[in-house]
Amino acid sequence: MTDTTTAPLADLIAARLTAALDPSHLTVTNDSHQHAGHMGDDGTGETHFSVTIESPRFAGQSRVARQRLVNHALADLLATRIHALAIRARAPGDAA
Structure with missing residues (x-):
């Protein structure tokens, strides 16, 4: 366990x-260096x-519903440790 x-x-x-979401593709990028010295750093x-x-899990879901699923999985981190999170969520077969 982590x-x-x-x-x-x-x-x-x-x-x-x-x-939470059993993704077929997942990329997490730390963009913090681009925000050094800014609010939230x-x-x-x-x-x-x-x-x-x-x-x-995103099949048939709207963009907002997909983002809510991601936010739900990370809720405590968003409340305490993550200042900003950009989300690109798609279902298999969606245009990239």
Whole structure:
């Protein structure tokens, strides 16, 4: 099991999304370096992320519903450790 206090946050995000949404594709990118010194930068280098995820769970779901599923899987991290999260969520067969 991943130790949530010491693991890089990108790894924790990936583990949470994998467990919750069983993605066929998942990329988690730490964008924090692009926001150094900006609002929300807490100095950890782990505050701003982008996620590209493809999951069968998204089939038939609207863009907003897909983002809600991602946000739900990461709710406690969004409340405490993630300042910004950009989400690209698609179902298998959707245009890239």
